[in-house]
Each structure stands twice: as C-alpha cells, then as structure tokens.
Amino acid sequence: MSRGSDGLADLVERGRALDKAGVAELIGIFEDSRPSAAAERARVLELLDDNECSECMVLGVTGTPGSGKSTLLARLTLDLLAADPDLSIGVLAIDPSSPVSGGALLGDRTRMRSPLDERRLFFRSQASATELGGLSPSSFQVCRLLTRLFRCVMVETVGIGQSEADIRHLADRVYLVLQPLGGDEVQFLKAGIVEVPDAFVLNKGDEPSADRSYHHLKASLGLARPFDEEPPAIHRTSARTGQGVPELTAAMLEVIATRTPRSHAEREPHFFERWVTDEWGRQGRRHLVDVLGGAAERLASEGGFDAAQIGFDASIRAALAGR
Incomplete structure (x- = not known):
C-alpha cells in the first residue's frame, strides 16, 4: 500500500511512541520483499534517524529445540522491564517452517505473554521460510527498524544445530541455551554452534541431571574454544522455578548498560551478501x-542498504541483458 509523505511521517511518529499497531505496520514495510518497498524503507529510516537515537543492544538467544528458549525469554523480558523503568524491548522470534507444506505454527506466541497495555515490550513472530542459519529472510530488515525504536532487541532463533549460526552476524551478544543431557564432552567439542556464543545458559536447571551436564560443558570449553582468553559465563537457570x-x-542489564553495540554498517555486509545469494x-x-x-564496497558507494539493493538489481539486470 502506497503512503503519502505525511501518512508515512505520522506512522513513524506512532512507531516512536511504541504504539503496537504502528510498530506492526512499520514492520510490514520491512518484511516486504518487493523491490518497490526499498525506497519506502529508506524513507522510514531517514525519518527515524532525523533525531538522535539511543543506542540499541541486540541480544541473540539461540539453542537446540526443546531447551526452553521461549519460556525463558518470556520470563526474562518481564524481569528486565521490571528492573529498569527506562528500558524498552522488541522481541523477534523465529519459528521453523515446514519443508513439506511451507507453513509455520508460530508457537512462540503462546509462550510470550505480556500485558497488553505495556508499550515497552513488543513481540513479533516470524516464519523461517525453511531458511538455514536460524533466522528468516527478513529478520535483518526488521532488526534495522526495531533497533531504531527500542533500547534492546532480543532475537530468538529457530532451534538450531551445529552449523546454523547467522545470529552471530546480527547480535551484539549471543546466548546459547542448552538443556541437561544435551550432550557429553565429545558433543560439546564438535565445531559449530558452541564456538559462537558469548555466554551459555543451561536451562531446566532443576532437573536431576543438570549438575552432570554443567560439569560436562564446563570441562569441554577450554578445548572447544581455545581462542578465549577466559571461558565464557555459564548461567544455570530454570524458567519453571525461576532458579538463576x-x-x-542482572548480567543482561549490565551488558545493555555498559557494552557498545555494533553500528548498522557493521551488520550490513553479511546480510547484503545473503540477500544477493537468495535473489540471484x-x-x-x-x-x-x-x-x-x-558487499562492503557496494554499500559504501551506494550510501546504504536499500539504495545498494536497488542499484544491484539494476546493475545485474543490465549485465544479463548485455547492456
């Protein structure tokens, strides 16, 4: 749907005020994969960047299916907001799509329950569209918007395995959620997802096997991650009982308050390459x-992600046509 400049400006102001319907409508612009949507996205970002934006920390929450990521995240978001009245959180949760039907249950919605009148917390569920890497094709685009509206964006990936780790290119800090009996020392030593996180969360810590899994994980990190100056933190939690x-x-609040997030430009090259591969x-x-x-050269010369998309599309079409 085409919007006039006044209509788009009004929509952006509703988004700035964290009006849920306004934020959802803006997200629709950033999920639109049509080439014509790039110019509208660029205008939205231009309006949002008119005023000084607060820096937004992107936290990635990833892990294996069944580890309790969604339930833990539902509890964490409310606790984070209760601890900091100035905090606002946008949650982007990716659910797996069926390779057979193409549909997705979007079951994370059933676990993420928040007060309807709480503007500081916004939840969006996306289907992965069978994309590898743990994110959906439009996750990066939506994060470009949410990081300009909220102080913290939390991205929960599809339950992933050992090789799907796109979240490291998007998030400023990655938390890998594991469950007891998820593997022994040999399993943890396998290269892949264990090398990605900045911190580990051993969830379902009230299970009898939690102690054994904790010691397996702790013992394996020195060999699995020899590049670390010091081993990453391991948080033991239980979303059911509140343990840990x-x-x-508190650890997440410290990260949000003290760490410097990546710039938008630092995140863009990887996802521009992904877009090129997906399209062409x-x-x-x-x-x-x-x-x-x-990608980096193209983004710099075109002056931004959306302009680079438009320019690349025109360039490759001209090359294919022999012009």
Missing part, C-alpha cells in the same frame, strides 16, 4: 564480487 533467572537478568544465486555473488567489488 535474577542472576541472568551464484551468478549474483560473482557479479557482486567480480564486477562491483564486494
């Missing part, structure tokens, strides 16, 4: 690297 949740909440495949990647000098 206050300590994890190997031929598109060759054109990006061999003709245009790579």
